[in-house]
Amino acid sequence: MTAFVSVTILGLIMIFLIKEGLPIFSHVSVKEFIFGKFWYPTDDPPAYGIFPLIVGTFSVTLLSTVISVPLGVMSAIYIAEIARERLAAIAKPMVELLASIPSVVVGFFGMVVVSPFLQDTFDIPSGLNLFNAALMLAFMAVPTICSVTEDALRSVPKSLREGSLALGATHLETIARITVPAAVSGISTAVILGMSRAVGETMVVLMVAGGAAMSPSSIFDPVRPMPASIAAEMGEAPFGAEHYNALFATGVVLFLFTLVFNVCAARIARRYKR
Amino acid sequence: MKKIILLLALVMFSTPAFAGKIEIKGSTTVLPLAQKTMEAYMALNKGTVITLSGGGTGNGFKALIDGTTTICNASRFIKDKEVKAAVEKNIVPVAHRVALDCIVPIVHKNNPVKNLTKVQLKEIYTGKITNWKELGGPDMKIVVIARDSSSGTFDAWKEMVMDEERVTPAALTQPSNGGLVTQIGSTKGAIGYIALGYVTKAVKIVSVDGVMGSDKTAKNGQYKISRPLFMFTNGWPEGETLDYINFVLSPKGQALVKAAGSITLN
Amino acid sequence: MKSIQSRLLKQKIMFGLFRSAAWLNGLAVLVVIYFIAARGLSAISFEFLTAMPLDSMTKGGILPCIIGTFGLSVGAVLFALPVGIATAVYLNEYAKPGKLVDFIRFAISNLAGVPSIVFGLFGLAFFCIMLHMGVSLLAGALTLGVMSLPVIIGASEEALKAVPRTYREASMGIGATQWQTIYRVVVPAALPGILTGTILALSRAAGETAPIMFTGAVFFTPELPRSIMSEVMALPYHIYVLATSGLDIEQTRPMQYGTSLVLIALVLGMNLFAIILRQKLRKKLNL
Secondary structure (H helix, E strand, O other), X not given: OOOHHXXXXXXXXXXXXXXXXXXXXXXXXXXXXXXXXXXXXXXXXXXXXXXXXXXXXXXXXHHHHHHHHHHHHHHHHHHHHHOOHHHHHHHHHHHHHHHHXXXXXHHHHHHHHXXXXXXXXXXXXXXXXXXXXXXXXXXXXXXXXXXXXXXXXXXXXXXXXXXXXXXXXXXXXXXXXXXXXXXXXXXXXXXXXXHHHHHHOOHHHHXXXXXXXXXXXXXXXXXXXXXXXXXXXXXXXXXXXXXHHHHHHHHHHHHHHHHHHHHHHHHHHHXXXX | OHHHHHHHHHHHHOOOOOOOOEEEEEOOOOHHHHHHHHHHHHHHOOOOOEEEEEEOHHHHHHHHHHOOOOEEEEOOOOOHHHHHHHHHOOOOEEEEEEEEEEEEEEXXXXXXXXXXXXXXXXXXXXXXXXXXXXXXXXXXXXXXXXXXXXXXXXXXXXXXXOOOOOOOOOOEEEOOHHHHHHHHHOOOOEEEEEEHHHOOOOEEEOEEOOEOOOHHHHHOOOOOOEEEEEEEEEOOOOXXXXXXXXXXXXXXXXXXXXXXXXXXXX | OOOHHHHHHHHHHHHHHHHHHHHHHHHHHHHHHHHHHHHHHHHOOHHHHHOOEEOOOOXXXXXXXXXXXXXXXXXXXXXXXXXXXHHHHHHHHHOOOOHHHHHHHHHHHHHHHOOHHHHHHHHHHHHHHHOOOOOOHHHHHHHHHHHHHHHHHHHHHHHHHHOOHHHHHHHHHOOOOHHHHHHHHHHHHXXXXXXXXXXXXXXXXXXXXXXXXXXXXXXXOOOOOOOOOOOEOOHHHHHHHHHHHXXXXXXXXXXXHHHHHHHHHHHHHHHHHHHHHHHHHHHHHHO
């Protein structure tokens, strides 16, 4: 019985998001909502186009992936393949501790330490921007990527490695040509899960992304990803009003994105089990 | 006008407002003066409990309409939409003017620009002017900072400066007056707008059309970007709520209003 | 083929790179902790931890936030733990592999991937509005509980799997029913592992902000929570409020660092404890 609680909850989440989000489409078409370039929910008349928010989410996610994937995968290779047991036993908990820092603290850190630093170093108008947010998100995604990659690497049979080493390959060559290729589907799962984490993370993008609802033209432009918009505006949107519905509909879009990511990850993981 | 008549008409049929513990929510602009007056009031009337929170004018009205607050602090008048929502729930918003406020454009303290015209301000905020050199300043990108859309300051600025035109989507947003002043203090090319009471040493006020926003110019009407601040109640207040609002309006209360950085009514 | 020297040199360089990547993570943790601790330590005093906020939260302490966070995270685990263990027991002990189990697992893994803000929206629509809980400790704790469920299920399942098959066979062998075996033998044996997962879930719940923003936490309350229907203040939300919408943000910086330090100490402390506990357990099981 209780096993179905998770299923029920997932179902309820979908039902409630859709129930509260759907009414917005009596005011705007789905196309206008998703591809509309202007997000002015409190104007008279309002504009509910979340395209800049979607672009914001994607740009932040992509940039953070560019940073987090090499970092996470390399860390995992170090922990699983290279480090002696003792060092690995220190390095691994470090990565886990990184995962446990509350997102609001990461956001706060980005605001008060990283932002002024970026502003001075790159002489940019504002340190609250896409790059800052992506950097903070990258460090939050690294633990996910690292631990899933590590599992994948560890499940590669020892015999493969030994064979390669016996044939005269160096340790690095064995990792690059044998171990990593053998674990590649697991690593892709790791990357997708890391991206999914970055897509949905809220506090960091709320506090350090700058909050401007526009498509960025440089990595130092401010953006307003979907979770930031929902978190910043939900408090002001009266229950049942158009704005409230529009934010739930944004939640649906966000939910669908992460769902697609997770389904992809599960698919790859299943294929790789066989 | 119609709005006010509607409100008055509804007052007559309304049930008496709930008295007892007073809850205040809403505009962050009204927050400092509410804080000062409520602390003084509680010191005078032992046993009265007043709770206070911010969240912005929009949130305040939402709370008033949902019946979760006794007083809603507002830095603008109630919108038609909000009146409609209130009426549907049998809530009758009644406005009490408690102070005046003026909104001033502020820039980083090292910015040499001293004066801007209203048209220039509008063009900055619609994104037509993007560099300080177009305004006689250094060659530096303008970082436009606006308040989040739930704030009354946002609405007032839109009405009085922007002529209801849209703020450029490139504008950074800040959820509070305090957040805005902090960000401008640390951003060289920034411009923002803020209630006079929140100005700190890290930022510089820019005059508008040659008039510097101040206590005096706001009161005599020379400075145009000023507005009344309100406390809204559900129906005509009674008991302690009435007592508190009368206290805010009394000479003693108004002295506290002044100490909180807002402008007294007369 | 290139000489062995150049191949080994390449290996050395690449390994150096991998090593630095791994330690960069540790460095990031240390940098964050260092900045928060260096600037937050001076704010922490007995008064800071035990007093109410004063003067529009620019002075005084954070007691209501500590209590609020405690209530929210413990409440979350109180909900998630029984449900989580029951689910794990079902999946691991009773259920026969098949479409149904696959579907349940699919739901759990997706639940784990749902963004925290979406949990917040769900909590608002379902607990606060639909079930008339309003913004309350209960609604916030339930929202966090729903979010912690996958963590607890995952940890419990792993712990159950680690219980050797022989335990079960021995128990059944002396005539115990399956239920008795699970209740008396398997779950107690898995309890330390489940406990580890629970501590992790607790710490995560304590650090979350987005799910409680609309469901349980408020800007400011003048008094401590009196019942599970009270609105509460919470450490993470308090940090957000002070850092972005406080009355005087510059002046309250030390309080922001101080509150962050308290939260970090709480969360990292719990995590460290869980990690050490787990490593000890692993050693024990390997024996």
